Amino acid sequence: MTEIPFDPYLKACPSRTVLDRVADRWTVLVVGALADGPQRFSALAQRVDGVSQKMLTRTLRGLERDGLVQRTVHAEVPPRVEYELTAAGHDVLGPLQALERWTLDHSADVLAAREAYDTAHATS
Amino acid sequence: MTEIPFDPYLKACPSRTVLDRVADRWTVLVVGALADGPQRFSALAQRVDGVSQKMLTRTLRGLERDGLVQRTVHAEVPPRVEYELTAAGHDVLGPLQALERWTLDHSADVLAAREAYDTAHATS
DNA sequence: GAGAGTAGGTTTCCTTCGGAGACTATAGGA
DNA sequence: TCCTATAGTCTCCGAAGGAAACCTACTCTC
Numbered sequence: 001m002t003e004i005p006f007d008p009y010l011k012a013c014p015s016r017t018v019l020d021r022v023a024d025r026w027t028v029l030v031v032g033a034l035a036d037g038p039q040r041f042s043a044l045a046q047r048v049d050g051v052s053q054k055m056l057t058r059t060l061r062g063l064e065r066d067g068l069v070q071r072t073v074h075a076e077v078p079p080r081v082e083y084e085l086t087a088a089g090h091d092v093l094g095p096l097q098a099l100e101r102w103t104l105d106h107s108a109d110v111l112a113a114r115e116a117y118d119t120a121h122a123t124s
Numbered sequence: 125m126t127e128i129p130f131d132p133y134l135k136a137c138p139s140r141t142v143l144d145r146v147a148d149r150w151t152v153l154v155v156g157a158l159a160d161g162p163q164r165f166s167a168l169a170q171r172v173d174g175v176s177q178k179m180l181t182r183t184l185r186g187l188e189r190d191g192l193v194q195r196t197v198h199a200e201v202p203p204r205v206e207y208e209l210t211a212a213g214h215d216v217l218g219p220l221q222a223l224e225r226w227t228l229d230h231s232a233d234v235l236a237a238r239e240a241y242d243t244a245h246a247t248s
Numbered sequence: 249g250a251g252a253g254t255a256g257g258t259t260t261c262c263t264t265c266g267g268a269g270a271c272t273a274t275a276g277g278a
Numbered sequence: 279t280c281c282t283a284t285a286g287t288c289t290c291c292g293a294a295g296g297a298a299a300c301c302t303a304c305t306c307t308c
Contacts, residue, residue: 006231008224009153011174015231022223023149029133041256050135052296057257067237077304078254088233095226098219099146100132107130107139109212113191165285176267181286201275202284 021066026051026059028096031085034069035093038084068092145190150175150183152220155209158193159217162208192216 006015021027026048033039033047045056060083063069068089074080085093130139145151150172157163157171169180184207187193192213198204209217 006228008227009157009171009173014235015227016174018231018234019152019224019227020149021234022227023147023152025144025147028143028147033133042254045256047133049133050140050296052298053257054259054297055295058295065238065241066234067241068234073256076255079256079303081256088230088237091230092226095219095222098222100143102216102219103132103139103143103146104130106212106215107142110142110145110190110192111138113212114189117189117191166283169285174267176269177286178268178288179266182266197285200284201273202282203274203286205285 018066021062022092022096024059026055027063028099030056030059030063031068031089031093031096032100034083034085034089035097038072038082041081041083044083063089142190145186146216146220148183150179151187152223154180154183154187155192155213155217155220156224158207158209158213159221162196162206165205165207168207187213 007013008015008019010016029048029051030044033044039047041056041060044060045051045053048056051059060069060071064071064083066088068086070084070086070089072082072084074082131137132139132143134140153172153175154168157168163171165180165184168184169175169177172180175183184193184195188195188207190212192210194208194210194213196206196208198206
């Protein structure tokens, strides 16, 4: 088989577009929110505070397109749509939750560093 | 001590801004490029193909402000500036490289899923 | 049978972000 | 005197993201 060395450091490499999907703030939060199991659109909108409907829709569509999320429409009234992680989606959960955990563990440090930096670089 | 439960799922939580820094495509690539050791600005610009000078500068400044990168100016002519990861920067390297590795390992699957999706949803 | 409610979007408008490319400061060398 | 090299900054413009109104389909209430 042909050896295609994916390299996201190259602008033109398709893997760059994959990285773009995954290294995104809404992706991290939405996939993280789906870790507990299937969720409805409105439940996700509540859980991921501050996401606009447009961006939630776009993020979910993107994840569905990339095979990370399964979208299921239940033909009821009012309609019910459920999103859940696919096998590939569970795969990416590991790295993304690692990122999320790092954020939790180091937020205090980072915020302190910011304050120190801003103090040191204040327009005197 | 006061218990401040950081939660990036909340819009107003400061940890959201930390996640924004770290869940960013340029951050992933720049920190990844610094994994091999100190790098000069121009070396980073070459390694991270497609990054504009503006975004490279902004990303590095942000990482410096957050205490993840150390910036060292050598007073020479022409000037020489070196960037290297701090201890905290090495900490975040783990999750970020995990993401990068996932991207490498799953790009083919994701690209295939995209093609399948686009075929299925083509405007007929 | 007119109007309201509900879920999951889509559309519109406006602000902000990101990219391309020109411009800057500095000092040694031709 | 002019050129070069480095690490940026500045300016302009198009694209992305956020807020909020609108849409659809059906069902329930009055």
